[in-house]
Amino acid sequence: MRHSAYVFDAYGTLFDVHAAVRRHAERIGPDGQLFSEIWRAKQLEYSWTRTLMGAYQDFWQLTEQALDFAFARVPSADRSLRADLLDAYWHLDCYPEVPSVLRALKADGARIAILSNGSPAMLDAAVRSAALDQVLDEVFSVDAVRRFKTDPAVYDMVATRWRLYPDAVSFQSSNRWDVAGAARFGFRTVWINRANQPDEYLDLRPDVILPSLEGLIAAG
Numbered sequence: 001m002r003h004s005a006y007v008f009d010a011y012g013t014l015f016d017v018h019a020a021v022r023r024h025a026e027r028i029g030p031d032g033q034l035f036s037e038i039w040r041a042k043q044l045e046y047s048w049t050r051t052l053m054g055a056y057q058d059f060w061q062l063t064e065q066a067l068d069f070a071f072a073r074v075p076s077a078d079r080s081l082r083a084d085l086l087d088a089y090w091h092l093d094c095y096p097e098v099p100s101v102l103r104a105l106k107a108d109g110a111r112i113a114i115l116s117n118g119s120p121a122m123l124d125a126a127v128r129s130a131a132l133d134q135v136l137d138e139v140f141s142v143d144a145v146r147r148f149k150t151d152p153a154v155y156d157m158v159a160t161r162w163r164l165y166p167d168a169v170s171f172q173s174s175n176r177w178d179v180a181g182a183a184r185f186g187f188r189t190v191w192i193n194r195a196n197q198p199d200e201y202l203d204l205r206p207d208v209i210l211p212s213l214e215g216l217i218a219a220g
Helices: 021-022 032-053 058-073 079-089 099-105 122-131 152-162 176-185 211-220
Strands: 005-008 110-115 138-141 169-173 187-193 209-210
Touching: 005 152, 021 032, 021 079, 032 058, 058 079, 058 122, 099 110, 099 138, 110 122, 110 152, 122 138, 122 209, 152 169, 152 176, 169 176, 176 187, 187 211, 209 211
Parallel strands: 005 110, 005 169, 110 138, 169 187, 187 209
Antiparallel strands: none
16 A cells, blocks of 8 residues: 555545435436536535635535525426435435445555535535444544635645645545645545546646546555
C-alpha cells in the first residue's frame, strides 16, 4: 500500500445522488431523470457561487433551494413530493462496492475519511444509513471552514488535522472538478468516472481513472 490515508468525496462517489429521485420515480413521472440532474446541477452551482461571494449557507440549505428550482424548471413534477424527496436525501444508497473496498483499505492499515461539501448532520445520517460509521476514522465537512470545494482550505483540513504531506493522501472523487481541486492542492487523485464522462481540466489530470471503486486497491 503506497498511501497512509484514503479520503473520499461523499456525494456521487460513495453515495448515489440520484437515489432519492429514483426512489419516487413512479410518482415523479417521465421527467424524473431530468429533474434529478437539474437538482444536482443547481446544488453544486449554488455551492460555487456562494463560495465566490463569501456568502456561506450550509449544504442542506442549498439542497433545499436546488430542489425548489428543479420543481420550477420541471413543472410535470408534483410539488407534493418535496418532503419525501428531502427525507430520501438523508438516506441515500451507497454504491454496492463501497463497504468492501473501505473495509479492505482499513484492514491494510490505512486511515479512511470522507471529505465532503455536506453538512455534518447530512453526512452523519448518510454514513449511519450505509453502516459505514465503523470503518471511517473521520468525516470532514466543509462546514468547518465555511467554504465549498474546490477552495484549497477544504483539502487542507485533512493535511492539517492528520499532519500529513498532501502527497501522502489518496483522494477519490467521481466529480472531475473536485479531482482537479485536490490535484492542485497536491493530493494523489483518483477519478471515479462512473458516468464515463470525457476528461477536462487537462492541466490538472488525475493520477488514476477508474469506472468504480472496485479497482482502487489494485491501483495502490
